[in-house]
Amino acid sequence: MSTYMGKRIGVIMGGPSSERDVSLNSGRGILAALEAKGYEAVAIDWKGGSDDLGAHLRREKIDAAWIALHGTYGEDGCVQGLLECYQVPYTGSGVLASALAMDKVATRRIFDQESIESPRWRRFHGPADVARIGFPLVVKPSSEGSSVGVSIVKDQSTLQAALDAAKKCHGIVLLEEYIKGREINVGILDDEALGEVEIRPATEFYDYEAKYLRNDTQYLVPAPITDSERRVLHDLAVRAHKALGCAGATRVDLILAEGGRAVCLEINTLPGMTDHSLLPKIAAHRGMDYATLVERVLDSARLHA
Numbered sequence: 001m002s003t004y005m006g007k008r009i010g011v012i013m014g015g016p017s018s019e020r021d022v023s024l025n026s027g028r029g030i031l032a033a034l035e036a037k038g039y040e041a042v043a044i045d046w047k048g049g050s051d052d053l054g055a056h057l058r059r060e061k062i063d064a065a066w067i068a069l070h071g072t073y074g075e076d077g078c079v080q081g082l083l084e085c086y087q088v089p090y091t092g093s094g095v096l097a098s099a100l101a102m103d104k105v106a107t108r109r110i111f112d113q114e115s116i117e118s119p120r121w122r123r124f125h126g127p128a129d130v131a132r133i134g135f136p137l138v139v140k141p142s143s144e145g146s147s148v149g150v151s152i153v154k155d156q157s158t159l160q161a162a163l164d165a166a167k168k169c170h171g172i173v174l175l176e177e178y179i180k181g182r183e184i185n186v187g188i189l190d191d192e193a194l195g196e197v198e199i200r201p202a203t204e205f206y207d208y209e210a211k212y213l214r215n216d217t218q219y220l221v222p223a224p225i226t227d228s229e230r231r232v233l234h235d236l237a238v239r240a241h242k243a244l245g246c247a248g249a250t251r252v253d254l255i256l257a258e259g260g261r262a263v264c265l266e267i268n269t270l271p272g273m274t275d276h277s278l279l280p281k282i283a284a285h286r287g288m289d290y291a292t293l294v295e296r297v298l299d300s301a302r303l304h305a
Ligand SMILES: Nc1ncnc2c1ncn2[C@@H]1O[C@H](COP(=O)(O)OP(=O)(O)O)[C@@H](O)[C@H]1O
Pocket: 119, 138, 140, 144, 145, 146, 147, 148, 150, 176, 177, 178, 179, 180, 183, 205, 206, 207, 253, 255, 265, 266
């Protein structure tokens, strides 16, 4: 019997970020799944700005929150902090892990310290940093998502435009060694790997277009990899998830390079939960249907402070 059966669950969705529509889709799916499982669930569509999330929480008097937000506020620890103050247990990672995962420079500092394999990187200050990484390299903003502001730079001629694009998103810019390889996402639930998906974009890399606009991106579940590659990738993803102190469900972005080297790019602490999102696909392959995944995530809801 689940801890939260008989309790009132608020599904917090929408939010003011650029991913509002995706979040509403995730939220509606989660709400329906909770209701189908017999929970008393209520939608909290937070619009941001002058729409006071605290007022929603006071009005709805929920016993736990299923956070279905993405991006700024929902994914970066802000909403988590508010829920801590209101003493409402919530799904997923706590304040610190959420904030760390949202910030790629902070993530990489922890990865380096904890020996989590990732591409060589530097925070961009000037040309000396470019020389230290060398071409080809990847330029990305420290805090964004959806591949916005990310470029692969092969030589000096396109460097400035890439730096400008990344700076426009966020003042802090990262340079990374470009790793040629296969793009793998591992789904994690409660500190264990659920499975993985290989993403094969038709574009040069898994950019915004490939993520949201094109229908020729291929998603292979399970990834066609060997058992030993699978073990390496799952182990790396779980270690990365634990290094940042994440909780509940996360999706870890990795690259499997030629020669078997595996690197971790980042951790998404609020993976999409629409019916065609990657985490539900990974869970389904394991025999865990969408509603059960939603319930398992709910069971992980707690306070972290
Ligand atoms: N070091 C790298 N080497 C090769 N490709 C990369 C590298 N970093 C990012 N990419 C490509 O860019 C995409 C987005 O980068 P990522 O760090 O995951 O940022 P975002 O938060 O925008 O998803 C990745 O999915 C991958 O296709």
